[in-house]
Amino acid sequence: MKITVMTADDRFITLDVDPEESVENVKALLEVETSTPLRQQQLNFDGKEMNNSERLSSLGVKDGDLLMMLPLAQREPSNDLRFNSDGSAMNPKAFQQHIRGDSQLMAQLLQNDPALSQAILGDNINDLQNLLRERHQQRLELRRKQEEELALMYADPFDVESQKKIEAAIRQKGIDENWEAALEHNPEAFARVVMLYVDMEVNGVPLKAFVDSGAQSTIISKSCAERCGLLRLLDQRYRGVAVGVGQSEILGRIHVAPLKIGHLFYPCSFTVLDAPNMEFLFGLDMLRKHQCIIDLKDNVLRVGGGEVSVPFLQEKDIPSHIRDEERLSKQASLGQGSAPETSGAQEKTAGDRTSGLASDPTQGPDFEAKVAKLVELGFGREAVVQALKLFKGNEEQAAGFLFGG
Structure with missing residues (x-):
């Protein structure tokens, strides 16, 4: 179909276009005809502005219709695209629509800044504002560092304070380079390490056992011992204090109980702690006694020199209430000493x-x-x-x- 476009200087341009053509493509044709950049064009039909992403047929444009082209430079200036002092947009909706309407800019953002492009294309204005504030803070921090580096370049090299700042800058540069090298060559170092847990049974009760070769003793909490029916065997003559990273009260000792690993049973002794945040820890004493091998290549715990192998649990299989590995490790890595309690x-x-x-x-x-x-x-x-x-x-x-x- 043929449409006519009237320009701001009263010229009439006839274009042969498809009804399903987008407004953006029509502007591209007009850019060739009028030398007016696409981003500086505004097309109106029936007194309404046409958006780049819309199609002519959906706007009701038919064969022989007249469109108006106005250069954006002639529009009244607006404060809609200004920014607040914290970097957020004064009118985020207008800012969002402005960027969306610029196809070339959107293409650049999609390629170079996916996070910002997704925020602009999304429906959550708060996410966009928060990202704009974050980018503003990043720019301020970068500018501050550049100013500090510039100041150090012209600082008196014989001034003590200047020497300290130069030394700190050199040290920080080395740290940053080391961090960047780690990101490139050892990115897994920044991931959270899942601690080693295996399925075991204590006196017939299934448990998730935390395997810790850094803990001197195998430890069971009072509540867990009670659940396993072992609290009646608690020998309180071994009460005392477990000393290491912090202190925990030792309630006593259970001298022997059946521990099932895989399909075999092994005799095991436990130190009972008043530790509600830690259920059961398989420590170095029993690891040695039963000749256990922590095989990280095959991700299994081998017991009895290899007669039984049980896989370490994946993170999804570890109950949420025992995932606080750092606290468990600090509480369980005990160099053990005990003091008998008499009163x-x-x-x-x-x-x-x-x-x-x-x-x-x-x-x-x-x-x-x-x-x-x-x-x-x-x-x-x-x-x-x-x-x-x-x-x-x-x-x-x-x-x-x-x-x-």
């Missing part, structure tokens, strides 16, 4: 001493000699240091504490 008052006194001395950093040659002597007996250094501080440097009392009385 509630003594337990309170020991706790008071611990809290009072934990912050005492005083150390000397004699203190280090005592630490070395006790470490040679097989205890972890941190447990030894805490025990010595607990008993104010008394080597015999610390040794008794570590040996469990």
Whole structure:
């Protein structure tokens, strides 16, 4: 069909177009005829502006109809496309429509900035505003860094403060380069590591066991032991304090219970902790006793030198209430020592001493000699240091504490 376009300088241009042609393509033809850039054209039909994405037939344009072309430069200036001081758009709807109407700009955004292009094409204005604010902050931060670098270039090299700033800038540059290299060559280092869990049964009750070779003992919580019907076997003579990264109360010990891994049963002993956030931890004592192999290549735990293999659980199979691996690791990685409890008052006194001395950093040659002597007996250094501080440097009392009385 043929349509006629009247330009701002009263010229009439006849175009032969398809009824299904888009307005944008009509503007492209007019750009050739009039040398007016597509982005500076406004086409009107029946007094209404035609959007680039619309088709002539959907707008009711028929053979022989007249369109009006106005250059955008002649339109009254508008404040719709201005920005606020925080980088957000004053009129986000107008900003969104303006970008959408510029096909070339949208194509560039789709290629170079997918996040912004999706926000512009989306329906959530808040997402667009938040992204604009974020980009504004990024530009300000980049400008600040550039100004600092420029200031350092002209700074007095013999000034002490300037030297400190130059040194900090050089160090930060090295850190940034190291980070960029890691992103390129070792991106998995930035992903969250899923801890090692396997399915086990304790006394016939299925559990998700946290496998931790960094924990000295196999640990079960009081609530879990009760659920497994083992609390009646709790030997409270082994009550005390588990010392390591923080402290937890040891309620006692269950000396032996059946532990099913795969299709076989193994005898296992447990230390019972008052730890509601940790259910069951399979520690180094039982890993060694049953000759376990943590096979990360095949992602399995091999028990008995390989007679049983059970797969480590995927993240989706780990219950949400035990996914806080960092807290579990800190709570469970214990260098263990125990102090027999004879009365509630003594337990309170020991706790008071611990809290009072934990912050005492005083150390000397004699203190280090005592630490070395006790470490040679097989205890972890941190447990030894805490025990010595607990008993104010008394080597015999610390040794008794570590040996469990």
